[in-house]
Amino acid sequence: MKRIELIENYLDELFQDPKCELNYSKDYELLISVMLSAQTTDKRVNEVTSVLWNRYNSLEDLKNADLNDLKNILRPLGNFNKKAFFTKEIATMIVDKYNGVMPRTRKKLESLPGVGRKTVNVVFAELNIEPQIAVDTHVERVSKRLDMAKSEDDVLEIERRLRKIFKRINWSKRHLQLVLFGRYYCKAINPMCNECKLKEICKYNKTTRK
Ligand code: SF4
Known part of the structure; x- marks a missing residue:
């Protein structure tokens, strides 16, 4: 299975129906x-x-x-x-x-x-106005660790790369999944690498933790 397919499958497994965690009604x-x-x-x-x-x-x-x-x-x-x-x-x-x-x-x-x-x-x-990928600190970290972006990339470049990697129809979902994955699993400090199904393809895991 291709690397990106593995990432997408794991994100779908962890977050089938990802939701924004900000509360709002308007x-x-x-x-x-x-x-x-x-x-x-x-x-x-x-x-x-x-x-x-x-x-x-x-x-x-x-x-x-x-x-x-x-x-x-x-x-x-x-x-x-x-x-x-x-x-x-x-x-x-x-x-x-x-x-x-x-x-x-x-x-x-x-x-x-x-x-x-x-x-x-x-x-x-x-708001489903159009599919988008917003690059916050979690998306940036996860993208770099999983080699979907280069360490020197700025947020605009990361956004450009992710837009090429993922299908447009899935951009908004992938954005939320990457945010949640970074927030709860691939955390800045003490990421949960031991139980992560992406550890074999993870650049961070290979270079930092071995
Ligand atoms: S192996 Fe660790 S650093 Fe790599 S994606 Fe999984 S949690 Fe993140």
Whole structure:
């Protein structure tokens, strides 16, 4: 069996129906949650947004929020000054420029404060706008360990390689599977190599652990 086939089969075995672990009920809540998830965990974002969405349950409310109150709510995430500013600005721009409806084009979304390519990829994949592979720290680590990317590749290059490796129809699923595999199995510290079915083809396992 080919290497990529082995990887795909194992990802499908571990995560048959992978789900995004950020809690949201509205599209803009997902967008803001992904922006907030930079340099922190989804678990922590969910703890914070359970307070945030409860207190400000519309874009209009967020637009009119007291910035200091937002900072206090977002404090556990780190970088909270910036994240509070981005949250308020995203809401303000969607309300003022897009009549309160989150835009669904890359150009418009990337014009929102704090929203970059990775955030848009996650939103597109999760909302089924189009198949996408977002490269976060987990996807980067797993891709490099499994030799699907080179050690010197930046996130754009990794994304380009993964888009070639996997079928377009599966991009969003593979993205989620790689995130979950990196988060729970192929962890940065103490990856679970002994029980990993990919250890025979894993570059990291061969070079680091023997
Ligand atoms: S063998 Fe270890 S490093 Fe390689 S993919 Fe599996 S868990 Fe990750």
